[in-house]
Amino acid sequence: MFIIKCPYCGERDHSEFNYGGEAHLVRPKQPTELSDDQWAEYLFMRKNIKGLQYERWNHSHGCRRWFNVSRDTSTDKIHSVYKIGEKPSK
Amino acid sequence: MLNFISPITESHTYNNFSMSEKTPITKINLRGDLENKDFASKAGKILGMILPNEACTTSTKEKITCMWLGPNEWLLVSNDTIDKKSNNHELERLLFKDISKTNLGAVTNVSDHYTIFNLSGSNIFEILSKGSPFDFDSEYFGDNKVVQTILNHVDVTIHRKTKENVDLYVRRSFSDYLWAWIKDSSRFI
Numbered sequence: 001m002f003i004i005k006c007p008y009c010g011e012r013d014h015s016e017f018n019y020g021g022e023a024h025l026v027r028p029k030q031p032t033e034l035s036d037d038q039w040a041e042y043l044f045m046r047k048n049i050k051g052l053q054y055e056r057w058n059h060s061h062g063c064r065r066w067f068n069v070s071r072d073t074s075t076d077k078i079h080s081v082y083k084i085g086e087k088p089s090k
Numbered sequence: 091m092l093n094f095i096s097p098i099t100e101s102h103t104y105n106n107f108s109m110s111e112k113t114p115i116t117k118i119n120l121r122g123d124l125e126n127k128d129f130a131s132k133a134g135k136i137l138g139m140i141l142p143n144e145a146c147t148t149s150t151k152e153k154i155t156c157m158w159l160g161p162n163e164w165l166l167v168s169n170d171t172i173d174k175k176s177n178n179h180e181l182e183r184l185l186f187k188d189i190s191k192t193n194l195g196a197v198t199n200v201s202d203h204y205t206i207f208n209l210s211g212s213n214i215f216e217i218l219s220k221g222s223p224f225d226f227d228s229e230y231f232g233d234n235k236v237v238q239t240i241l242n243h244v245d246v247t248i249h250r251k252t253k254e255n256v257d258l259y260v261r262r263s264f265s266d267y268l269w270a271w272i273k274d275s276s277r278f279i
Contacts, residue, residue, distance in 0.1 A: 008161050
């Protein structure tokens with residue numbers, strides 16, 4: 001159990017949210033020019049680190065908006081929450 | 091109403107808690123960008139009020155209540171009941187003409203989408219807390235606030251009119267299930 005502060009609604013229990021995978025992945029501009037390995041790298045390979053990770057979350061049972069969260073995967077401590085399109089504060 | 095058949099046929103009272111189904115009222119989902127001045131002014135003109143911009147707030151006029159669902163999404167609820175057989179909504183027509191047709195936003199009639207339970211009594215939030223992760227004692231959740239959350243695994247929209255009078259919006263297909271759950275839960279308060 002942990003609390004996520006939705007940038008639109010405020011603090012809510014995490015059960016109202018859905019996890020959307022790693023954030024800030026940039027889609028290659030010309031997918032056709034990539035090799036299969038490079039494409040697979042973009043499509044499937046995720047960092048899955050222990051420590052601070054940038055993630056996308058969706059407040060699916062609330063306002064249904066997407067936003068980014070930086071979360072420590074080992075402690076579930078949330079360092080910052082920011083809207084889609086914004087850069088994470090280091 | 092296209093097909094107004096409700097699975098709920100009774101009202102329920104236990105000690106000082108009671109609930110009944112509210113039938114049927116116009117509900118319209120309105121989406122648009124408030125920063126777009128055209129949209130904001132047109133919506134404001136038709137509704138006769140400014141759309142609430144702050145999270146979980148509502149604004150009310152004689153005929154309509156407008157609830158904040160998201161930063162670009164509102165639920166407009168008529169305060170009057172309508173004829174069960176009628177499928178005409180004047181407000182929808184006006185909004186559709188000025189907002190949907192001009193590509194300023196989206197207007198969707200969700201009248202048949204939601205069933206409304208009207209809960210009253212002094213212990214409503216004790217019952218709701220049994221199945222919801224939301225903190226109903228939060229200082230941000232006062233009168234005339236609206237919150238979307240989960241109640242016993244079902245998505246609900248809870249409109250607190252006063253401490254002892256709450257409207258609960260639930261998808262019609264889940265209403266039977268949720269009704270049974272609330273009815274059962276109210277016995278243990």
